[in-house]
Structure formats: structure tokens, C-alpha cells
Amino acid sequence: MIAAKRLSCRELFSMSSSSRASIQEHFADLTDPRTRKVTYPLVNIVTMSLCAVLGGADDFVAITDWAEDKKEWLSQFLDMSTGVPSHDRFNAILGALKPAEFEKCLLSWITSLQEITDGQIIAIDGKTLRRSFDAASSKAAIHMVSAWATANHVSLGQVATDAKSNEITAIPKLLEIIEVSGCLVTIDAMGCQKEIAAKIVNAGGDYCLAxxxxxxxxxxxxxxxxxxxxxxxxxxxxxxxxxxxxxxxxxxxxxxxxxxxxxxxxxxxxxxxxxxxxxxxxxxxxxxxxxxxxxxxxxxxSKYLTGKRFAEAVRGHWSIENSLHWQLDVTFGEDQSRIRKGHADVNFSLLRRTSLSLLKNNKTAKVGVKNKRLKAGRNDAYLLEVLLGT
CATH class of the missing domain: 3.10.450 (Nuclear Transport Factor 2; Chain: A,)
Structure with a gap:
């Protein structure tokens, strides 16, 4: 079952807190890509970006604008003495962060808030970020292969490729960074490969492959x-x-x-x-x-299931389309995003997926994800509820 860890607002951001959900604690190992004098602490960049995306920001200009409006509120938890970075600074830093490290930190934090149900069905599928291509630099559109915990609505991991055909090579990489032991992994026909099936079983999981x-x-x-x-x-x-x-x-x-x-x-x-x-x-x-x-x-x-459990696996797989991919396009405007500098497209996609997981797991607002996001943007108390996992 999902278990929510209750924290104080200061514990959420405090390095000294023993809480597992301290943002500073979970992002302590994130490599700062800046080699010159640092003006804005990296935890500020990460926290402002995540909070802004939760509250409706879909690009770096919107993140800066949101942080300027919320500067007084942010100062309760962060050292805001140097102010808010420009949108170009956000873009540069998010573009330079290593996606694998950033994803590991985000996943560490969100899974400390939400325990994954035993025997979970994990759906793996890919989605192309259509406008992430850049003709000027010949950069191909990013294709994200994601793992989605269907019962808990948690994005467990993503791997970026430059083509849909590369899902076959991306899925084994994704299986290396997520925990599948005791879980049933579902993948569509493109991922039906002997090597992938063996990798799932060797990691302690079972598979249902189309x-x-x-x-x-x-x-x-x-x-x-x-x-x-x-x-x-x-x-x-x-x-x-x-x-x-x-x-x-x-x-x-x-x-x-x-x-x-x-x-x-x-x-x-x-x-x-x-x-x-x-x-x-x-x-x-x-x-x-x-x-x-x-x-x-x-x-x-790889397991003789009951008829009902088999049905849950088959139908659960398509929840990655409805609960993840559709929401990313309709609620977060992912397909229309033109972010493409460095790793910024991949890292912003990670922020969207983390935000979606947090919003879906919040039960205090009895509205859809789109309206939860609007509420988080205008209501500081609700934003904290989402961040705290309560």
C-alpha cells in the first residue's frame, strides 16, 4: 500500500533533517555542472524548477516568473539572498545536469514518499517528444521509454533514445535502473525479445509480453x-x-x-x-x-496467473498511455515543448513525470490532474501537501 511520510515544511528542504524525504538530502549527490563561482545554490534551482512545474510552468521563462512571484514564500525554506536566476540560467543549468543522476535523485525522493505496492504491475512503453528535434543542429527528436507503476501512479524511470526503433536497446538500460523484483512487467510487442525477458526474470520479476x-x-x-x-x-x-x-x-x-x-x-x-x-x-x-x-x-x-490477474496486467499496461502519456501531452503540453538545449529536454521531461506522479498521488483535492496543477500554482498550502506526499 502507499505509505505517506508526514514532514514539516522545513524538514522538506532541511539538510539537517533525518527525514528520508528531505530534498537537500536526496539531491546531495547531484553533480553541479558549474565550474565557475556559483551564484545560485543547486538545491534552489532544483526546488524552484520542480515547484514551478507542479504549479503550471511549462518552460524556463515560466519557471523564472513563478519563482519571482513566490520569492517570499520560497525564502521560508531556501537561501534566496541571491534572488531568482534568469530563464537563460535555468536553461543552462538544467541543460548541463546529467540526466541519469538527476533521475536517480528524483526517483529516490519520490519513492521515499510513496512506497510501491508489493506485486506491482510495471508498464514499460515509449513516447516521442515531437517538438524536441532541432533542424539547425540536426538533433533528433527525443524518444522517452518510461516505466510506470500502474497501481501507485508513480513514474519509476525513463531512458531517452533518439528513435522509436531504439526501444529494444533502451528497455534493458531502463530495467537496470528500476526495481522489478516481485513485480509483473508488461511491454508491448516491440519489447518482446528473449534478452529482455531473461533480464526481467534474472532481476526477480515476471513478464507479460505482447x-x-x-x-x-x-x-x-x-x-x-x-x-x-x-x-x-x-x-x-x-x-x-x-x-x-x-x-x-x-x-x-x-x-x-x-x-x-x-x-x-x-x-x-x-x-x-x-x-x-x-x-x-x-x-x-x-x-x-x-x-x-x-x-x-x-x-x-512467465507465470501462470489467474484470469483476473492476467486481465489486470493487459489492461494495466494501457494505463501508461492514459495515465502518463496522455496526461503529459494534455496537462503538461509535452508534445508542444520546444526545449532542446543540451540535456534540458530530457531533464524537463523528468520534472514533468515527477510532478505528474506527485499530483496523481495527492488525494486531498477531489479534481483531475489539470485542476490539481492549477490549484498548486495558486495555493501555497496545497503545493506543500503535494510536495510532502500527504
Whole structure:
């Protein structure tokens, strides 16, 4: 279960506090990229940036403007004797920070506020920051591969690549920086690779991987298995089933889930994938405006789950689209962001994901993420609630 750690406002920023959620404590190992005389403490830059993004800032000009308006409030916790940096200074410093270090500090802090539920489903998927490309410098658009804790709504880690096709190489790097022990990792068809499956299992986790044409023979073998099983309605076959039916707004949707255990004797691919224990099929039927459409998908799973748990894994994976990627675009305007200097695009993306996790886990405001963000921008007390994880 999520466990909130209650802190005083001063503890949140105080280096002397023994609290695990002290910002200064968690960012103490962040390398300051500046080699000349430092005017603005690095903790000020990080704190102002995160608070401003939580409160509605989508670029460096907005961060500076927010910090100027909140200077008196910030002075309760930070040494503001040197004032607020210019937007160019924010840009330069965020552009020079090492993303891997910055992400590690952010993740250390947010997971000290929110404990990840045992047996969590972790969805891994990629998203391109469309306007992060720079024609002048030939810099390609950034493609972020993210890990999302579906139950706790926490962004667990990100790896940036310069192309969607590089997800295959980015996912193993992401698995090295997140904790998957005891968790069920879901990945779409692009990440369905033997090496990735083995890496998840070796780290103590289990996998539920979608199968499409990129694994042609495995895909065909699973299709043939379920085609034969459906003909006899799984008679004398072990299968876990689950189904759901939903109606609303003139749309009817039925989902059917089937998961069958397999072994090397009756399924030759069982021995080729690390700890492969089951194969799954989902059928999604939608009726709307007098028309019916259907879609069938196939999966490989390293654990023989209940039908309900298999359904949770499949549907939980798509929450990374609705709860993370969609929110980043609609609420944080990520696809419209033109930040691209140095590492600034990646680091600003990390700020967005951290802010989204904090806002989603705040339960005191009974409104959506967009309105929570607006509230954090105008209400200092609420902003502290979000930062404190209470």
C-alpha cells in the first residue's frame, strides 16, 4: 500500500533533517555542472524548477516568473539572498545536469514518499517528444521509454533514445535502473525479445509480453494453439478465463481473456524463452453505431496467473498511455515543448513525470490532474501537501 511520510515544511528542504524525504538530502549527490563561482545554490534551482512545474510552468521563462512571484514564500525554506536566476540560467543549468543522476535523485525522493505496492504491475512503453528535434543542429527528436507503476501512479524511470526503433536497446538500460523484483512487467510487442525477458526474470520479476509479427513463428504457434482450443471450447484443457462487459455513451465493449499453461512437450517455444509458463489471448469486441469490430491479441507470460490477474496486467499496461502519456501531452503540453538545449529536454521531461506522479498521488483535492496543477500554482498550502506526499 502507499505509505505517506508526514514532514514539516522545513524538514522538506532541511539538510539537517533525518527525514528520508528531505530534498537537500536526496539531491546531495547531484553533480553541479558549474565550474565557475556559483551564484545560485543547486538545491534552489532544483526546488524552484520542480515547484514551478507542479504549479503550471511549462518552460524556463515560466519557471523564472513563478519563482519571482513566490520569492517570499520560497525564502521560508531556501537561501534566496541571491534572488531568482534568469530563464537563460535555468536553461543552462538544467541543460548541463546529467540526466541519469538527476533521475536517480528524483526517483529516490519520490519513492521515499510513496512506497510501491508489493506485486506491482510495471508498464514499460515509449513516447516521442515531437517538438524536441532541432533542424539547425540536426538533433533528433527525443524518444522517452518510461516505466510506470500502474497501481501507485508513480513514474519509476525513463531512458531517452533518439528513435522509436531504439526501444529494444533502451528497455534493458531502463530495467537496470528500476526495481522489478516481485513485480509483473508488461511491454508491448516491440519489447518482446528473449534478452529482455531473461533480464526481467534474472532481476526477480515476471513478464507479460505482447506478441505480434516481429516474432512471426511464435505468434503463429500461439494463434494455432488457441484456434484449436476454441474449436473444442477448451475441453479437457487447463485454462484460466475472465471477461468484462461495459456500456456507456452508445458503446458496448466486451473483453475476453484466456490464459493457458504450456510446457516443452506440447509447445516447442517454451524452452526458448526464459521461464515461459503460459500463453494468453484477449478478444476485444466493440459495438457502436450499429457496427461491430473485434481485435485479438496474444501474449507470453512467465507465470501462470489467474484470469483476473492476467486481465489486470493487459489492461494495466494501457494505463501508461492514459495515465502518463496522455496526461503529459494534455496537462503538461509535452508534445508542444520546444526545449532542446543540451540535456534540458530530457531533464524537463523528468520534472514533468515527477510532478505528474506527485499530483496523481495527492488525494486531498477531489479534481483531475489539470485542476490539481492549477490549484498548486495558486495555493501555497496545497503545493506543500503535494510536495510532502500527504
Amino acid at each position: 506478441i505480434k509479427g516481429n516474432q512471426r513463428y511464435l505468434h503463429q504457434a500461439i494463434r494455432d494453439h488457441f484456434a484449436a482450443a476454441m474449436e473444442i471450447d477448451f475441453a479437457k484443457m487447463k485454462v484460466h478465463r475472465h471477461e468484462t462487459h461495459e456500456k456507456g455513451h452508445g458503446r458496448e465493449e466486451s473483453r475476453y481473456y484466456y490464459l493457458c499453461p504450456i510446457d516443452a512437450d506440447d509447445f516447442p517455444y517454451a524452452s526458448r524463452w526464459t521461464k515461459l509458463k503460459a500463453i494468453g489471448m484477449t478478444i476485444n469486441i466493440v459495438k457502436q453505431n450499429g457496427k461491430e469490430t473485434s481485435e485479438v491479441r496474444y501474449y507470453i507470460v
